[in-house]
Amino acid sequence: MDSIFSRVEKNVDDLVRNNADWTACATYEQLRDAREGKLRLDFYGKSIPMEWLSDIKGKRVLCLAGAGGLQAPLLACAGADVSVIDISDKMLEKDREIAKREKLKIRIAKGNMCNLSQFCDGEFDYIINPPSLMYVPEIKVVFQECCRVLKQYGTLIIMAPNPINYVCDYITDEKGNGYYKAVHKMPFCSLDYDDSGWIEYGHTMEEYLGGLLECGFWINGYMECQMEDITELYFLVRAVKR
Ligand SMILES: C[S@@+](CC[C@H](N)C(=O)[O-])C[C@H]1O[C@@H](n2cnc3c(N)ncnc32)[C@H](O)[C@@H]1O
Numbered sequence: 001m002d003s004i005f006s007r008v009e010k011n012v013d014d015l016v017r018n019n020a021d022w023t024a025c026a027t028y029e030q031l032r033d034a035r036e037g038k039l040r041l042d043f044y045g046k047s048i049p050m051e052w053l054s055d056i057k058g059k060r061v062l063c064l065a066g067a068g069g070l071q072a073p074l075l076a077c078a079g080a081d082v083s084v085i086d087i088s089d090k091m092l093e094k095d096r097e098i099a100k101r102e103k104l105k106i107r108i109a110k111g112n113m114c115n116l117s118q119f120c121d122g123e124f125d126y127i128i129n130p131p132s133l134m135y136v137p138e139i140k141v142v143f144q145e146c147c148r149v150l151k152q153y154g155t156l157i158i159m160a161p162n163p164i165n166y167v168c169d170y171i172t173d174e175k176g177n178g179y180y181k182a183v184h185k186m187p188f189c190s191l192d193y194d195d196s197g198w199i200e201y202g203h204t205m206e207e208y209l210g211g212l213l214e215c216g217f218w219i220n221g222y223m224e225c226q227m228e229d230i231t232e233l234y235f236l237v238r239a240v241k242r
Contacts, residue, residue, distance in 0.1 A: 001137075005112055007199050008135045009087045016090035022131075025094050031067030031102060034077035041071055041128070043159050044225035044234045048128075051222055052157065052238050056080045059125040062149065064142075065113045065132035069094030075128070076104040083107035083124075085116070114138075116143025116145040123149050129158045134200050138191070139166065139207055143215035150241045156217060158208070162224070162233040163188075180231060212239045 027036075032038065039056065041048040050080045055204060057079035063072045067086030075130050077083045084106060086092050092108055109118055113129075127146050133139045144157050165235045166188035168180040184193075188202030212219060221238025 004137065005073075006116075007197060009089075010192070011198060012088040012135075016088065018033075018043060019085050020040045023068055023091065023094070023223070025098055026073050026158060030074060031077050031098075034084045036072045037078075039074060039078040041074060043236055046223065046225045046236075048157060048236065049221070049223065052155070053078075053126075053217045056126065060123060061128060062119065062124045064129040065135075066128060066130045067095050067108075068130075069098045071088035071097040071128055071130060072106050072108075073102060073104055078105050078144050081105075083109060083119070085109045085111045085113065085118075085128070087112055100218075113203055114141045114145065116149050122154075125151055125154050127154070127207045129156070131159045131161065133158065133160050133203065133208075133210050137201055138177040139203055139209045140215060143211050145242055147216040152241055154241045156212075156239045156241070157221075158212075158238075159207060160235060161202070161203055163204055164231050168231050197227055197233070208235075208237065212237065214242050218241055218242055 039053065056075065059074050059080050061080040061082050063082060063084040065086055066072060067084050067088060072082050073082040084095050089110060092110060095106060095108050111118055127150060133142065135221045136142055150156060163186050167184050167186060169180045169183045170178055171181045172178045186202055186204045190198050190200040209219060217237050217239035219237060223236040225234045
């Protein structure tokens with residue numbers, strides 16, 4: 001299992017070196033707006049509904065697998081008491097740089113989201129988890145840890161890819177016409193199809209929503225973001241610790 005996570009860490013570090021889209025940090029304008037009470041956390045062309053975060057000021061927030069200098073600095077500018085944990089040093093470096101430049105107090109921790117032992121039971125009011133559960137083979141382990149480190153009635157917000165991202169392959173026929181075809185059974189693991197070293201898991205909605213319910217959460221918010229490509233469908237779930 002450790003070799004999976006060290007491979008993911010290397011893959012992410014390589015993407016940071018190549019400036020992948022999702023390694024972009026918060027802009028000056030976004031940071032300024034968050035300071036002025038107009039916090040916005042974007043998610044594939046939409047934003048997390050602000051009523052989900054309306055009382056964030058002064059709250060203890062964990063950005064789970066959430067480094068990259070985006071969510072953590074914005075939440076800190078909005079007045080939250082922020083910790084961020086991530087497996088990638090290169091992503092964490094970005095938070096460190098912005099925290100220093102903007103004089104923000106952010107607890108920056110390297111670690112695996114499957115093991116949150118560096119945090120205490122009931123330590124957080126909120127956990128915000130940007131898209132990252134696709135790098136973990138067993139998401140229930142993460143939900144159990146989230147449940148442990150959240151206070152009672154604490155909120156977990158996860159962002160994740162819908163399984164359709166993994167079910168289809170793009171096929172080009174002999175006339176050069178392209179179309180999507182459902183070819184992969186879920187759950188999906190890239191290691192079954194690809195020997196490039198890329199590791200990604202396509203989890204089922206049962207694993208996501210059923211997993212949250214089984215691990216001690218109520219689900220009280222759900223939103224989808226459809227991108228132009230029909231297989232690029234993402235979702236956002238708000239869950240509360242029972
Ligand atoms: C797509 S990025 C999300 C963060 C980015 N700020 C965003 O909003 O898109 C996925 C993040 O998950 C982290 N990650 C992947 N697997 C992890 C694990 N097992 N434990 C902690 N972090 C992990 C990666 O290092 C990366 O920073």
